[in-house]
Amino acid sequence: MKTLIKTLPKAELHLHIEGSLEPDLLFELARRNRIPLKYKSVEELKKAYKFNSLQDFSDIYYQGASVLLHENDFYDLTWAYLEKCAAQNVTHTEIMFDPQTHTERGVQFDAIVNGIYRATQDAEEKWGITSFLIMSFLRHLSEEEAFKTLEQSKMFQNKIKAVGLDSSEKGNPPSKFKNVFKAAVKMGYIPLAHAGEEGDADYIWEALDILKIERIDHGNNALQDPKLIEEIINRDIALTVCPLSNTSLKVVKKLKDHPLKKMMDLGLKVTINSDDPAYFGGQVNKNYEEIQKALNLTKEDIYQLVKNSFNYSLLKDTEKAERVAELAEVYYELEQ
Numbered sequence: 001m002k003t004l005i006k007t008l009p010k011a012e013l014h015l016h017i018e019g020s021l022e023p024d025l026l027f028e029l030a031r032r033n034r035i036p037l038k039y040k041s042v043e044e045l046k047k048a049y050k051f052n053s054l055q056d057f058s059d060i061y062y063q064g065a066s067v068l069l070h071e072n073d074f075y076d077l078t079w080a081y082l083e084k085c086a087a088q089n090v091t092h093t094e095i096m097f098d099p100q101t102h103t104e105r106g107v108q109f110d111a112i113v114n115g116i117y118r119a120t121q122d123a124e125e126k127w128g129i130t131s132f133l134i135m136s137f138l139r140h141l142s143e144e145e146a147f148k149t150l151e152q153s154k155m156f157q158n159k160i161k162a163v164g165l166d167s168s169e170k171g172n173p174p175s176k177f178k179n180v181f182k183a184a185v186k187m188g189y190i191p192l193a194h195a196g197e198e199g200d201a202d203y204i205w206e207a208l209d210i211l212k213i214e215r216i217d218h219g220n221n222a223l224q225d226p227k228l229i230e231e232i233i234n235r236d237i238a239l240t241v242c243p244l245s246n247t248s249l250k251v252v253k254k255l256k257d258h259p260l261k262k263m264m265d266l267g268l269k270v271t272i273n274s275d276d277p278a279y280f281g282g283q284v285n286k287n288y289e290e291i292q293k294a295l296n297l298t299k300e301d302i303y304q305l306v307k308n309s310f311n312y313s314l315l316k317d318t319e320k321a322e323r324v325a326e327l328a329e330v331y332y333e334l335e336q
């Protein structure tokens with residue numbers, strides 16, 4: 001099973017680049033940029049990676065991101081993630097980034113986008129890994145601030161494919177961002193959002209009906225509402241599920257209780273992703289391995305999940321078909 005998971009070419013659709021910052025690089029960047037850290041060592045820092053909620057995690061995540069200042073920092077961060085993609089046969093990735101986490105600290109918008117984008121271009125040249133960027137608005141901030149970010153992105157539209165919505169969900173419903181999403185869609189961005197991670201099914205309804213999102217990040221709480229499940233299936237929208245994130249943030253008690261298989265059995269289209277791999281205990285392949293063991297998933301289940309990762313990506317239909325055909329070839333060869 002481990003070989004199957006490792007060998008299949010796959011796409012990762014839910015990944016926060018700031019959440020891929022591993023402790024070693026975090027310390028190196030802190031040293032390089034002369035930023036004092038609360039933690040004396042990598043070990044001490046790792047001990048702080050115990051969360052009870054999304055809010056708990058966010059506090060540490062923003063502290064970690066504070067070592068990122070210059071274009072080269074964003075390049076190094078993204079390159080380190082893409083190296084891991086290459087090692088795991090991730091051949092396509094859709095990378096979220098939170099400009100406001102950085103612009104609030106005085107970092108230049110162009111340093112963020114150019115650093116991330118340049119690394120994705122180099123990875124495409126070196127390994128053939130393709131990437132899209134998703135610019136996410138922080139939902140604990142105001143819609144007005146999201147508008148400022150949207151405005152700043154105008155010069156970089158050729159480098160950004162979609163907009164997203166992340167950070168603390170409860171108390172910050174999708175409807176708060178109605179106007180900025182409308183403007184973003186008008187500019188040509190594809191609308192996506194985190195919904196139903198800690199928020200109830202109502203938040204998913206709002207994300208679908210008000211923000212008109214084309215993919216749901218997490219979406220676990222869709223299971224509270226049979227009508228919503230039916231609606232998501234009818235619209236042929238996928239959920240980007242993140243198993244190790246869900247246990248780390250106590251969205252799910254244990255992996256054995258994870259609703260992934262139930263979602264699949266209901267006919268929901270789900271994909272497996274790492275969310276914030278440096279904080280939640282594993283890259284995307286580890287997420288596949290752990291959830292496979294916990295739920296006793298079959299090879300066919302794994303194949304279906306990987307197929308979904310391409311079919312529900314933001315790639316063009318012709319490209320999706322090619323990627324799925326390549327995947328099928330590898331899968332059937334392994335099955336021989």
Ligand code: HPA
Nearest residue numbers: 016166167168194275276
């Ligand atoms: N949820 C919401 N916001 C986030 C997450 C998440 O899982 N990761 C990084 N920002």
Ligand code: ZN
Nearest residue numbers: 016166217275
């Ligand atoms: Zn996320």
